[in-house]
Amino acid sequence: MYDPANGIAGEVRDVCVQDGKIVADVPRHARSIDARGMVVMPGGVDIHAHIAGPKVNAARKLAPEEHRADVLERTAIARSGSGGTVPSTFATGYRYALLGYTTVVEAATPPLAARHTLSEIRDTPVIDAAFLVLMGNNLPLFELIRSEPARVRDAIAWWLQATGGYGVKLVNPGGVEMWKRSNANVTSLDDEGPGVTPRRVIETIATAVHELGLPHPVHVHCNNLGVPGNWRTTLDTLRTLEGRRAHLAHLQFHAYGGRPGGRPRSRAPELAEHLNAHPELSADVGQVMFGPAMTMTADAPVSAVLREVTHGRWVNADTEAETGCGIVPFTYRERNYVHALQWGIGLELFLLSRDPWRLVLSTDHPNGGSFLSYPRLIRLLMDREFRNAQIRRVNRKAMKRTVLLDDLDREYTLEEIAIITRAGPARLLGLRNKGHLGVGADADITIYDDRDDREAMFAAPRHVIKDGRPVVEDGELREAGPGRLLRVGADYDPSIEPTLEKLFEDRYSVQFASYPVREPWLLEPAHTVATEPR
Amino acid sequence: MTAAGLIRTCPLGDAWFAVSTGDRAPVATVDGRTVSVDEAADAAAAILRQARAPLVYGLGQTSCEAQRRAVGLGEAIGAVVHPAGGGAASVAYQAIGSSTATFGEIRDRAELVVVWRADPAVTNPRLLERLRLERATRGQRALVVVDAQPTATAEEADAFVELDTRHDVEALWSLRALVTSGPLDHDRAGALPLDDLAERLLAARHVAVLYGAVDEVSALALFSLVRDLSRDRHAVTLGLRRDGNARGAEDVLAWQTGFPAAVSFARGYPRSNPGELSAAALLEHSEVDAALVVASDPLDHLPAAAADRLRELPTVVVDTRATATSQAARVAFATAADGIEVPGTVHRMDGVPVPLRAPVAAERPGLEDVLTAIGGRL
Numbered sequence: 001m002y003d004p005a006n007g008i009a010g011e012v013r014d015v016c017v018q019d020g021k022i023v024a025d026v027p028r029h030a031r032s033i034d035a036r037g038m039v040v041m042p043g044g045v046d047i048h049a050h051i052a053g054p055k056v057n058a059a060r061k062l063a064p065e066e067h068r069a070d071v072l073e074r075t076a077i078a079r080s081g082s083g084g085t086v087p088s089t090f091a092t093g094y095r096y097a098l099l100g101y102t103t104v105v106e107a108a109t110p111p112l113a114a115r116h117t118l119s120e121i122r123d124t125p126v127i128d129a130a131f132l133v134l135m136g137n138n139l140p141l142f143e144l145i146r147s148e149p150a151r152v153r154d155a156i157a158w159w160l161q162a163t164g165g166y167g168v169k170l171v172n173p174g175g176v177e178m179w180k181r182s183n184a185n186v187t188s189l190d191d192e193g194p195g196v197t198p199r200r201v202i203e204t205i206a207t208a209v210h211e212l213g214l215p216h217p218v219h220v221h222c223n224n225l226g227v228p229g230n231w232r233t234t235l236d237t238l239r240t241l242e243g244r245r246a247h248l249a250h251l252q253f254h255a256y257g258g259r260p261g262g263r264p265r266s267r268a269p270e271l272a273e274h275l276n277a278h279p280e281l282s283a284d285v286g287q288v289m290f291g292p293a294m295t296m297t298a299d300a301p302v303s304a305v306l307r308e309v310t311h312g313r314w315v316n317a318d319t320e321a322e323t324g325c326g327i328v329p330f331t332y333r334e335r336n337y338v339h340a341l342q343w344g345i346g347l348e349l350f351l352l353s354r355d356p357w358r359l360v361l362s363t364d365h366p367n368g369g370s371f372l373s374y375p376r377l378i379r380l381l382m383d384r385e386f387r388n389a390q391i392r393r394v395n396r397k398a399m400k401r402t403v404l405l406d407d408l409d410r411e412y413t414l415e416e417i418a419i420i421t422r423a424g425p426a427r428l429l430g431l432r433n434k435g436h437l438g439v440g441a442d443a444d445i446t447i448y449d450d451r452d453d454r455e456a457m458f459a460a461p462r463h464v465i466k467d468g469r470p471v472v473e474d475g476e477l478r479e480a481g482p483g484r485l486l487r488v489g490a491d492y493d494p495s496i497e498p499t500l501e502k503l504f505e506d507r508y509s510v511q512f513a514s515y516p517v518r519e520p521w522l523l524e525p526a527h528t529v530a531t532e533p534r
Numbered sequence: 535m536t537a538a539g540l541i542r543t544c545p546l547g548d549a550w551f552a553v554s555t556g557d558r559a560p561v562a563t564v565d566g567r568t569v570s571v572d573e574a575a576d577a578a579a580a581i582l583r584q585a586r587a588p589l590v591y592g593l594g595q596t597s598c599e600a601q602r603r604a605v606g607l608g609e610a611i612g613a614v615v616h617p618a619g620g621g622a623a624s625v626a627y628q629a630i631g632s633s634t635a636t637f638g639e640i641r642d643r644a645e646l647v648v649v650w651r652a653d654p655a656v657t658n659p660r661l662l663e664r665l666r667l668e669r670a671t672r673g674q675r676a677l678v679v680v681d682a683q684p685t686a687t688a689e690e691a692d693a694f695v696e697l698d699t700r701h702d703v704e705a706l707w708s709l710r711a712l713v714t715s716g717p718l719d720h721d722r723a724g725a726l727p728l729d730d731l732a733e734r735l736l737a738a739r740h741v742a743v744l745y746g747a748v749d750e751v752s753a754l755a756l757f758s759l760v761r762d763l764s765r766d767r768h769a770v771t772l773g774l775r776r777d778g779n780a781r782g783a784e785d786v787l788a789w790q791t792g793f794p795a796a797v798s799f800a801r802g803y804p805r806s807n808p809g810e811l812s813a814a815a816l817l818e819h820s821e822v823d824a825a826l827v828v829a830s831d832p833l834d835h836l837p838a839a840a841a842d843r844l845r846e847l848p849t850v851v852v853d854t855r856a857t858a859t860s861q862a863a864r865v866a867f868a869t870a871a872d873g874i875e876v877p878g879t880v881h882r883m884d885g886v887p888v889p890l891r892a893p894v895a896a897e898r899p900g901l902e903d904v905l906t907a908i909g910g911r912l
Contacts, residue, residue: 062628064628064793071805074610182768318770507642
C-alpha cells in the first residue's frame, strides 16, 4: 500500500471500506479482494485537464477523423462513444476510471458557460469532477479592481456560487481581452493596455482568493505562454504572488529562455529552484508527449500564433466580458527542436523538483497529450534506462539545451508517483477526502499489478474502487454510475449583487437574474467543500 | 400567464406561449385515438423495438435535457439521430475551423456586420435589437446585407449587395482575393458588385459575418474569408439557426458521441457521415423503417419525396405543438411546454447556455418525461 498522506510507503496492510468511506474495520463476512503482490494506491486525482465545456466540445466537433478511428461500443453497462485526444463525455469518464483516476479538475470554464460545463459533467460518468472559473479577463471584475478592490473578494465568492465552480483560474490576465479588442496581447505584467495591468489583476485576485480561504489557491496560467524568454514573466509572476499561496498551471510552457522570435532555451532549472525555495507555491508540469494533441486554451492569442505554425484548422471563440478561446490540433514530433525541447523541459522540471507534493503530474490534457499518455510519462520518470533510450531518439540539439544528457540518475519511486498523481494534487486542491486511504477518506482506491514495465502497470489497473463500489475489476469496466460535482461553498456579502448587476448591464447579453445556475439537476449530486476565511 | 401579460416577447415567443393557452391536443394518441400516456408509451416502444432501421429526427425545439434523452434513446435502439437543419457549416468547420463570438462581443465590438443570406428581421425578430444593429442604435457601426433580393433586414442596412445564390462561392473567393491582395480574375470579379463591401471589410478593425442558409462549399468559402480577415483585424462569424435550440442539439450530440451532425448508432457505436446519413437521403432511399420525431415538423420542411416516405412509416412524434407530422403519426404525444411549464437549458445560436424557467405548473408530462417513459420500455 502506498498512502503517502498517511506516511505509508509499500507496507502490507488491509484497507477497509464501508458505505463509500475508508473505515477502521469491517465485519468478517465483508467481501474481500486479495491484493497480495499488488500495489494499492488512492484513486488518481488530475489537477489540470480539459474534459468538459464549450471549449472542449468545440474541439470534439473539430476532430471527426479521430473519433472515427477510436470508437467505444455500447455495452450492458456503458454508453457508446468515441475517443481520440478529445473523447466524448462517456468515454472520458470510462477511460479515466480504467486508468485508475477517480477525480478530475476541468481547468478552464467561462463562468457564462457554466451550465454547459455542468451538463457535460453530468454526462461524464464514474469520476468526481470540479471546474475552475476563468476570471483573468473579466471586465466587471477589472472595473471592480480599479474602483473597489476590497470588494473583489465578494465578487469572486458570488461568481463561484453562481456557477458551481471550485476555484479561480487566471489565463493570460489582460492579454485575452486585448486579443478580443484588437488582435493584440500583453507582453509584461505592467502592460497598461487592458486598463488594469496584469500585475494588478494577479495581485488583487490572488489576495481575494487567499482571504476567502478557498480550498485551492489561485490557479495561474501566466502571460506569454510559449514565448521564448517567458521564464522572466513567470518569475515576475511568482514574485508578484509572493506571500500568498498560488498554483501555476503547466509550468513547462512557461519555462523558456531565449528571445521572443528566436529559438527557445530551457530555463527549467531556474524555475525548479525558485519553486523548491518557496513552499507556498505549487505547479503542475504540463508535460508534452510525442504524438497527437489538441491545443485548447482560453489564451486565444496563443492559438492565433499556433495557427501560423500549423496552417491547419483553427478555432477562435470570444466570450463576452469574460474570456476567449482558441483551438489548434497539434502533433509533437521527436525530431522537431522546439517539441523535443518542450518534452525535455517537462522532464527536467520533474527530475529537478525536490518536493513532489508541490510539482505534480499533468499533460495539460489534451494540450501536451492525452491523459492516456500518463502511464508512459510515469515510466519516463521511474525508469532511467527507458528514459535515456528515449532521450537518444529525440532532437539532439534540443537535448543539449537541457540537463537531460547528464544522465540524471533520479528515478521516481512508487511513493513519489503516488504523490504526484493523487496525494499531491488532492492536497493542493484542498480535497481532504481524496488522495489518501486514511479512515474517513472517500473509498476511491486503485489496485495495480506490480509489473516491471511501469507503463503497462499504470495503463491497466486491475481493480478500481469508487466510493466503495468496484467500477473496474480484472481490468474491465463493471459499473459506470454517475460521479459527483465537487464545488466550493463560499460566503459573500449580498450587497455585492446590486453592484455586480450594474456592472453586468452594459457588458453581457444575458440578464443578471438568468446568470446564476440554480437548476438542481445540473448541480447535484455534489460535494461542497467549505472555505476557511482568513 | 398570457402573451399579453409579458413584456419583450416577439412573434415567435407569442406563438410559443399560445401553445400552452389555447386548445391543446390530447396528451397522447395512438392512430388518432386519445389514450393514456402509458398506453401510448407502450405503443411507441413497440414500434421502436421492432424497427430495424429507426430514425430519430428533429430535436431543435426542445431543451438540452430532452435532447440528451433523445440521443440516449437513439443509441439504445440503434437509430440514426439527425438534428434538423445544420450540418452544412459543420463540414466547413471540420475542414478549417472558424472564428466566432457571443452576442455581447458582436454588439460591443463589431464595427461592420455583414449579414450573408439571412433575414434575421423576419426569422429572429429580436436579434438586430440585441446586437444593437437597428438604425437608431448602431451609431457609427455599419450593417451590410448580401442576398438574392432585398429583404426586411436589408431595409435596416447601410448597404445591400444583390447576389444570386449561384455566385456565393465565386463572390466569397473574390472577396478573399480582394482583402488579401491575392491573385484575382478582375474580369470575372468585376462582374460581381463587391468593391464597396471589400473596402468596408478592409477598413473595419472588427468584423462580424452572420450567415443563414449556406451550403457546404459556401460555408467553407465564408469561413476562409473570415480567417483571412482575422489576420489584420478581429473577425468572427455566427450562423443563424431556424430552430430555437438547434445549437443545443448539435452540442449535445457532439458531447455524447464526438460528432455534431447526423450520427448512426446502427453498429452499436456512433458513426458519422453527414451526406450519407441525412434524414432526407435515408428516407428517399427507403433506408428507414420507423421514425421518432422530437420537437420538429419534418412533413413541413423535408423534401417532398422524403416527406412522402415518412408519411408511410410507423412514426412516433413527441412535440409540444400539434403539427402536420404529429397529426399523421401513429403515436403522438402533446407535451408540456419548455420554458412555460418545464424548466431546462437551451444553447443560443452563439453557444451561450441560458435557462428556461417554468412559471406555470405542468399538467402533462414534458418531452424529457415522455422520452424517458419510452426509453424505460425498450
